[in-house]
Amino acid sequence: MKPPTKTPVSSLPSTLGAKAAALPPEVALAPASSPVARYLASLVGQSVNAIDTPSLVVDLDAMRRNLMRMGDFARKHNVRWRPHAKMHKSVWIADMEIRAGAVGVCVQKTAEAEAMAAGGIRNIYISNEVVAGTKLVRVAMLAHQLAAEGGQLAIAVDSVEGINRLAVTMADVRAQFATRAVVDVFVEIDVGQGRCGVPPGQQAVVLAQEIRKHAPLRFAGLQAYHGKAQHVRSAQQRRDMIAIVADDVKYTRKLIEAEGIAPGLVTGAGTGTMVCEAASGIFDELQAGSFLFMDADYAQNERDPAQPVFDHALFVKTQVISSREDHAVCDAGHKSHAVDSGLPTVHVFDKDSELVYANGGDEHGILRPAGGGTRVPTIGKMLWLIPGHCDPTVNLHDYMIGVSGGLRNGVVERIIRVDARGALT
Amino acid sequence: MKPPTKTPVSSLPSTLGAKAAALPPEVALAPASSPVARYLASLVGQSVNAIDTPSLVVDLDAMRRNLMRMGDFARKHNVRWRPHAKMHKSVWIADMEIRAGAVGVCVQKTAEAEAMAAGGIRNIYISNEVVAGTKLVRVAMLAHQLAAEGGQLAIAVDSVEGINRLAVTMADVRAQFATRAVVDVFVEIDVGQGRCGVPPGQQAVVLAQEIRKHAPLRFAGLQAYHGKAQHVRSAQQRRDMIAIVADDVKYTRKLIEAEGIAPGLVTGAGTGTMVCEAASGIFDELQAGSFLFMDADYAQNERDPAQPVFDHALFVKTQVISSREDHAVCDAGHKSHAVDSGLPTVHVFDKDSELVYANGGDEHGILRPAGGGTRVPTIGKMLWLIPGHCDPTVNLHDYMIGVSGGLRNGVVERIIRVDARGALT
Numbered sequence: 001m002k003p004p005t006k007t008p009v010s011s012l013p014s015t016l017g018a019k020a021a022a023l024p025p026e027v028a029l030a031p032a033s034s035p036v037a038r039y040l041a042s043l044v045g046q047s048v049n050a051i052d053t054p055s056l057v058v059d060l061d062a063m064r065r066n067l068m069r070m071g072d073f074a075r076k077h078n079v080r081w082r083p084h085a086k087m088h089k090s091v092w093i094a095d096m097e098i099r100a101g102a103v104g105v106c107v108q109k110t111a112e113a114e115a116m117a118a119g120g121i122r123n124i125y126i127s128n129e130v131v132a133g134t135k136l137v138r139v140a141m142l143a144h145q146l147a148a149e150g151g152q153l154a155i156a157v158d159s160v161e162g163i164n165r166l167a168v169t170m171a172d173v174r175a176q177f178a179t180r181a182v183v184d185v186f187v188e189i190d191v192g193q194g195r196c197g198v199p200p201g202q203q204a205v206v207l208a209q210e211i212r213k214h215a216p217l218r219f220a221g222l223q224a225y226h227g228k229a230q231h232v233r234s235a236q237q238r239r240d241m242i243a244i245v246a247d248d249v250k251y252t253r254k255l256i257e258a259e260g261i262a263p264g265l266v267t268g269a270g271t272g273t274m275v276c277e278a279a280s281g282i283f284d285e286l287q288a289g290s291f292l293f294m295d296a297d298y299a300q301n302e303r304d305p306a307q308p309v310f311d312h313a314l315f316v317k318t319q320v321i322s323s324r325e326d327h328a329v330c331d332a333g334h335k336s337h338a339v340d341s342g343l344p345t346v347h348v349f350d351k352d353s354e355l356v357y358a359n360g361g362d363e364h365g366i367l368r369p370a371g372g373g374t375r376v377p378t379i380g381k382m383l384w385l386i387p388g389h390c391d392p393t394v395n396l397h398d399y400m401i402g403v404s405g406g407l408r409n410g411v412v413e414r415i416i417r418v419d420a421r422g423a424l425t
Numbered sequence: 426m427k428p429p430t431k432t433p434v435s436s437l438p439s440t441l442g443a444k445a446a447a448l449p450p451e452v453a454l455a456p457a458s459s460p461v462a463r464y465l466a467s468l469v470g471q472s473v474n475a476i477d478t479p480s481l482v483v484d485l486d487a488m489r490r491n492l493m494r495m496g497d498f499a500r501k502h503n504v505r506w507r508p509h510a511k512m513h514k515s516v517w518i519a520d521m522e523i524r525a526g527a528v529g530v531c532v533q534k535t536a537e538a539e540a541m542a543a544g545g546i547r548n549i550y551i552s553n554e555v556v557a558g559t560k561l562v563r564v565a566m567l568a569h570q571l572a573a574e575g576g577q578l579a580i581a582v583d584s585v586e587g588i589n590r591l592a593v594t595m596a597d598v599r600a601q602f603a604t605r606a607v608v609d610v611f612v613e614i615d616v617g618q619g620r621c622g623v624p625p626g627q628q629a630v631v632l633a634q635e636i637r638k639h640a641p642l643r644f645a646g647l648q649a650y651h652g653k654a655q656h657v658r659s660a661q662q663r664r665d666m667i668a669i670v671a672d673d674v675k676y677t678r679k680l681i682e683a684e685g686i687a688p689g690l691v692t693g694a695g696t697g698t699m700v701c702e703a704a705s706g707i708f709d710e711l712q713a714g715s716f717l718f719m720d721a722d723y724a725q726n727e728r729d730p731a732q733p734v735f736d737h738a739l740f741v742k743t744q745v746i747s748s749r750e751d752h753a754v755c756d757a758g759h760k761s762h763a764v765d766s767g768l769p770t771v772h773v774f775d776k777d778s779e780l781v782y783a784n785g786g787d788e789h790g791i792l793r794p795a796g797g798g799t800r801v802p803t804i805g806k807m808l809w810l811i812p813g814h815c816d817p818t819v820n821l822h823d824y825m826i827g828v829s830g831g832l833r834n835g836v837v838e839r840i841i842r843v844d845a846r847g848a849l850t
Contacts, residue, residue: 052850108788129746196747196754321554322621329621334817340759363533379586392759398847425477
């Protein structure tokens with residue numbers, strides 16, 4: 001394996017694994033004899049009306065449009081993209097992203113990487129620190145496995161201790177399996193998120209040098225993700241924030257080069273700021289993941305003119321179970337959608353049926369007509385919610401129901417298993 | 426089956442199913458050959474130090490103390506208790522609650538009821554409205570199944586339409602299976618929650634009369650739960666709120682009796698207000714569920730002097746993966762614990778190691794020393810979080826790890842499957 005360098009996107013080989021392509025959609029969703037498995041198996045080909053509530057539904061037409069627009073954007077800006085699979089947690093979707101030009105996927109957890117690898121995804125980056133001994137053994141085993149399949153594992157670090165722990169375990173596994181597998185190691189710098197990472201500058205150089213002391217590790221570049229900037233509403237403010245990030249990255253990269261170290265790649269960016277990183281001239285790889293589904297929170301950002309238009313593709317189908325003069329109650333609450341980035345919005349088919357969703361607890365949502373309207377939906381009415389935040393919403397569900405032909409008249413095209421649901425470790 | 430009446434708790438038969446008692450703990454947690462299943466199987470009998478992070482851990486000693494105190498409280502007040510299994514979603518725990526004197530369990534979802542029944546729990550109350558045709562078929566089938574096993578299903582309604590839909594489906598299933606199974610139906614009145622339910626008074630009488638028109642339905646009493654009162658911090662304010670609830674219930678019950686209808690039971694209450702409902706003289710059955718685990722949110726309530734002391738029994742074990750001068754980062758975020766009722770608190774072993782948990786997103790938590798302290802935990806350090814809200818936290822996990830002997834020096838006693846995890850429909 002060559003060390004990663006900036007490669008024109010068009011020449012990148014597909015990392016698509018044969019195993020992923022062969023996955024039948026309903027396999028292992030639930031014990032085959034269970035009512036859930038029977039229901040799911042029977043659903044494919046049926047009208048959207050047959051979908052039980054509450055259910056997580058993917059508008060596959062919208063998802064495919066988003067995917068195409070992202071691929072076009074990356075090609076146009078000659079930047080690699082490695083979407084975050086922590087968002088969808090699905091091998092089938094990861095595979096589709098790679099077919100559309102992604103170089104592989106990011107994940108945050110070792111168990112997510114294992115789920116992706118088990119499905120045939122071969123190019124995986126754990127964009128997070130891993131320090132537990134038991135987890136590092138799994139990381140090293142995965143590096144070995146992916147290398148044997150012609151793939152590559154990468155990981156982030158932000159401490160000498162983390163590097164040493166990883167190096168020791170990698171050396172153990174290499175000796176045990178007589179392999180020369182190498183793990184790509186990115187040094188995480190904190191570019192404003194205030195979470196993991198060393199400050200931009202000299203400390204990153206120290207870590208790059210430390211990585212180079214260990215044969216099983218390969219310095220792969222810089223991880224520079226500004227999570228807080230993603231949700232800043234003003235496009236100009238986001239541009240200003242990422243301009244500072246780009247300066248920090250350039251400065252750090254120069255220090256690394258000054259030590260005679262090949263600087264590798266700069267990887268980062270989310271859906272909120274990706275146009276800024278793509279235009280910066282210093283970022284090689286975009287990690288944006290939410291663009292694929294778009295959540296209610298990202299929809300509140302002022303769109304940067306350079307940003308492709310991404311459509312909502314993830315919905316919670318819900319039904320009204322109680323109705324009275326001033327409000328109705330639907331069957332979707334905190335256990336159907338995450339509320340860390342705010343409550344869901346209600347998808348509007350007709351202008352005169354706008355509804356506001358209010359907190360009804362774990363299993364209920366309270367619906368009131370918007371803007372002085374009086375039409376309260378009646379018992380049995382089906383509604384579609386746009387979740388506030390995709391990632392933790394997907395993580396609540398064992399499967400998503402993929403629909404084509406629209407939410408009103410469409411049909412169920414496939415069941416999408418959330419392969420890495422609950423993959424926390 | 427007799428209609429439910431107020432029965433002295435001591436004479437209530439146990440609804441414990443033989444199937445539940447026989448459940449081996451690790452069965453069906455994951456495919457037997459998977460790394461997760463092997464890890465879980467190996468964990469039992471090991472020190473708490475062997476538990477991977479992040480993991481949901483139950484302090485079984487604390488849980489058993491809480492259970493005993495709840496049983497004592499109910500006996501002392503001669504009130505039935507039917508704890509909400511929506512909180513723990515575990516058959517093993519439901520069974521334990523029934524052994525401690527509970528008359529059965531509440532759930533909010535048909536799929537939760539199915540999971541409980543599959544594990545051998547025979548006395549189940551869906552304390553929520555169900556209106557979808559497909560779900561009502563499942564409800565009717567479950568009523569039939571539980572009746573055949575000597576158990577009983579109950580459900581809540583708040584509309585004539587809901588009653589009619591239920592009655593039609595019950596009649597269908599009775600005809601098809603040549604059964605005379607009856608479902609107990611509670612009329613939900615809105616006592617301040619502002620969600621489901623009819624107003625106290627005449628509308629409830631109309632629904633009770635409507636229920637009595639249908640042979641497969643049996644009017645079982647009133648569902649009167651004030652969710653908002655649970656989290657009011659002042660004990661006096663909670664007492665004031667439930668005093669109004671009790672008046673509303675008494676008034677409604679009188680109207681029902683005036684029509685010559687046997688009033689059945691009054692059921693409701695949560696962990697925050699249960700002492701008030703128990704003392705009201707009008708509530709027959711307490712639904713409190715969170716007392717078993719206690720979350721950070723309930724811990725902020727001023728304790729009513731009449732309330733048993735309930736201890737925290739649910740924790741997320743987490744590890745520090747990054748550390749610098751002013752803060753550390755742990756591996757538990759929104760995907761490990763629910764944040765709808767606030768962020769988790771950090772369990773304190775030593776007074777001088779108090780930490781404040783701040784939002785670090787889906788997979789991270791940010792930890793800072795509390796009150797001007799300077800001790801930032803170092804990489805590898807294990808910490809224990811007390812989740813803000815039990816119910817949706819449990820729903821994020823496929824299993825809980827039951828520990829006895831304390832969090833510091835204890836051992837893993839058993840793995841507790843979250844049988845109804847993701848049971849949304």
